[in-house]
Amino acid sequence: xxxxxxxHQLPENxxxxxxxxxxxxxxxxxxxxxxxASTAGNxxxxxxLEGRTVVYCYPMTGPPDRNLPQGWDEIPGARGxxxxxxxxxxxxxxxxxxxxxxxxxxTQDTDYQQETAKRLHLPFELLSDxxxxxxxxxxxxxxxxxxxxxxxxxxxxxxxGLIEKVFYPVFPPNKSAxxxxxxxxxxPLR
Amino acid sequence: xxxxxKRKMMPSSTRFRQQVFSRxxxxxVALRIIPSFATYLTHPRSYFTxxxxxxGKEGCVSGxxxxxxxxxxxxxx
Numbered sequence: 001x002x003x004x005x006x007x008h009q010l011p012e013n014x015x016x017x018x019x020x021x022x023x024x025x026x027x028x029x030x031x032x033x034x035x036x037a038s039t040a041g042n043x044x045x046x047x048x049l050e051g052r053t054v055v056y057c058y059p060m061t062g063p064p065d066r067n068l069p070q071g072w073d074e075i076p077g078a079r080g081x082x083x084x085x086x087x088x089x090x091x092x093x094x095x096x097x098x099x100x101x102x103x104x105x106x107t108q109d110t111d112y113q114q115e116t117a118k119r120l121h122l123p124f125e126l127l128s129d130x131x132x133x134x135x136x137x138x139x140x141x142x143x144x145x146x147x148x149x150x151x152x153x154x155x156x157x158x159x160x161g162l163i164e165k166v167f168y169p170v171f172p173p174n175k176s177a178x179x180x181x182x183x184x185x186x187x188p189l190r
Numbered sequence: 191x192x193x194x195x196k197r198k199m200m201p202s203s204t205r206f207r208q209q210v211f212s213r214x215x216x217x218x219v220a221l222r223i224i225p226s227f228a229t230y231l232t233h234p235r236s237y238f239t240x241x242x243x244x245x246g247k248e249g250c251v252s253g254x255x256x257x258x259x260x261x262x263x264x265x266x267x
Contacts, residue, residue, distance in 0.1 A: 007261040062266035064256075072267065081267040082257065119257050 007082050007120075008174055016171055017077030022141035023154050023168035031161045032137030036127035037110045039117040044103065044127055046134075047161040052100045052189065054157055054180055055127075057140065058084055058173075059150035060108060061116045069146045077153050078145075080173030081106075084153070085120055087177040092123045095177070098184045100157075103127050107135070107142075107150055141168070155180060159189070 035043040046053060058081040062068050073079050088095070088102055095102050104126040106113065113126040129135050132149060135142060141152040154168040155176060165183060170176050260266050 006258050007266070060267055062260075064260050064265055067265065068267055079267055082261055 007086055010080050010083060010172055010174060011073055014073060014079055015076040017169035019169055020141070022152070023166050026138060026156065026163050026166045029138060029163050031158055031163065032134060034134040034137055036105070036129060036134060038125040038127050039110060039114045040125045044125065046103070046158065049101065050160055052157060052159050052184070054095065054100050054102045054155065055105050056084060056088060056155045056176060057105045057151045058153050060106060060148070061085065063112065064115070064119070075143070075145065077169050077171060082120070084170070084173035084176050085116070085122060087174050088124065089120060089122050091177040091181060094181050098181065099189065100184060105129060105134070105151070107132060107148070157183070
């Protein structure tokens with residue numbers, strides 16, 4: 001059993017992920033024209049969205065009916081998907097006020113993501129890159145656990161489909177939305 | 191026999207009120223049971239194990255509270 005009191009807190013002594021340069025090439029790239037299944041039941045084409053879009057990419061929120069993979073907390077950057085989603089939920093109004101859309105992205109299927117979105121009352125959509133087409137097209141960093149290919153945690157800010165900012169690594173994940181809001185407020189659209 | 195006589199002796203308005211009350215009670219009970227049963231059918235057993243622990247210890251039932259309880263039990267990342 002873990003010792004954190006609620007879903008906004010992370011366990012103590014989590015290993016801090018280091019920047020291995022695996023996301024250096026992303027800034028300046030165009031989002032690939034890959035449709036992604038959304039928890040709202042439609043397909044989202046991130047590459048053609050006008051204006052600013054924040055896409056926070058995360059490994060796995062964890063299913064309620066199964067334990068997390070063995071040694072999950074020891075993988076740098078793996079833990080904290082639920083707190084991260086909750087901070088984007090809690091700061092959603094501020095992000096909308098900054099004319100920004102928010103999406104979560106992971107490699108779990110839509111049913112899995114819908115359970116998460118419903119349980120956490122997320123006001124935005126989660127997108128599924130189950131077949132890794134989006135991740136492969138961008139060359140996004142990923143890792144493998146128990147046969148699952150999971151995205152490493154990073155946050156993209158795109159403007160009209162062009163990636164203008166990448167946060168990588170993201171740590172601690174429960175401060176991710178605040179980091180994004182700070183950057184957006186320092187870099188307003190002209 | 192006694193009950194039947196008693197019912198027959200009752201004014202029709204009282205009988206009507208009793209019938210309405212029992213129907214209302216039936217609807218209320220049904221509305222309480224059906225959602226729980228539906229959740230039971232659509233979720234795996236281990237989901238309920240965690241939920242029961244959470245309910246017993248902390249009175250959590252769903253949504254945010256459930257997520258908190260699951261997270262505390264190391265189920266969520």
